[in-house]
């Protein structure tokens with residue numbers, strides 16, 4: 376039976392190390408700060424935002440929650456982002472998705488200063504991912520990458536199959552593993568005969584949002600299986616996209632839901648926020664290597 380990839384334990388370990396980095400920044404008079412913008416009262420979004428704020432507290436990162444009503448105008452939202460871009464105590468600006476339909480999500484994401492784009496959704500950071508030198512990798516695939524590293528298995532040359540091709544998980548995940556020299560296949564809702572692809576995977580990463588999508592017959596013996604899915608069943612249980620009990624007998628490693636990718640996503644958000652604060656400090660002292668052409672007054 377497969378070994379468990381424990382996202383909770385890895386998160387705990389990383390967050391302990393974050394507190395040391397926060398201490399080092401404090402010695403320079405800097406406290407990392409994350410601004411979180413929540414629009415409307417989507418219950419799932421509220422929960423995600425609460426988890427992010429809690430993780431900030433746990434790590435010594437200041438959090439600034441801006442809860443806006445669902446009918447906020449796009450102009451007002453852009454104005455808020457402009458203020459946060461210019462605010463020295465804020466090193467990361469995050470807009471919780473989804474946004475209400477009257478707001479142009481792309482315009483909002485593009486308004487975030489690239490050097491504070493800790494979610495990594497600004498086109499500049501997305502482009503950086505394509506050429507392999509992004510400063511802020513998107514948090515969920517970044518977390519998956521660290522989970523994979525804990526298995527000690529080399530990614531280069533492996534067959535990786537990513538099920539799901541969204542902008543926030545599947546596509547960036549595929550790019551990150553391509554840069555690690557894996558042979559990457561991306562499957563999605565229009566893929567014909569999904570099993571024909573998944574059965575070849577040495578590493579199978581599933582982010583479709585479909586409970587029970589991946590069953591044991593679709594998995595190669597000894598594969599590493601990472602389940603990104605988060606689905607709430609009618610009975611209230613939270614499950615992933617993988618039939619955990621069936622697949623664990625076939626896989627060599629498997630990540631559970633909950634306790635796998637979920638905690639890592641929030642942990643990588645803190646990592647990105649710390650990195651932003653560290654970069655800001657380096658730049659301020661003239662010893663860093665400025666990558667972005669952001670005006671200094673913004674930092």
Ligand code: NAD
Pocket residue numbers: 515538539540541542543544545562563564565566569582583584585588603604605606636637638640641
């Ligand atoms: P999405 O709905 O934006 O994208 C889903 C993708 O899966 C699409 O590319 C779609 O074509 C594909 N897909 C759907 N049904 C399929 C099928 N039957 N076969 C193959 N592909 C199929 O979703 P998303 O935002 O990428 O999220 C995916 C899942 O991951 C959701 O369950 C979501 O809750 C979860 N998620 C978890 C975290 C985390 O921190 N663990 C973060 C983000 C998303």
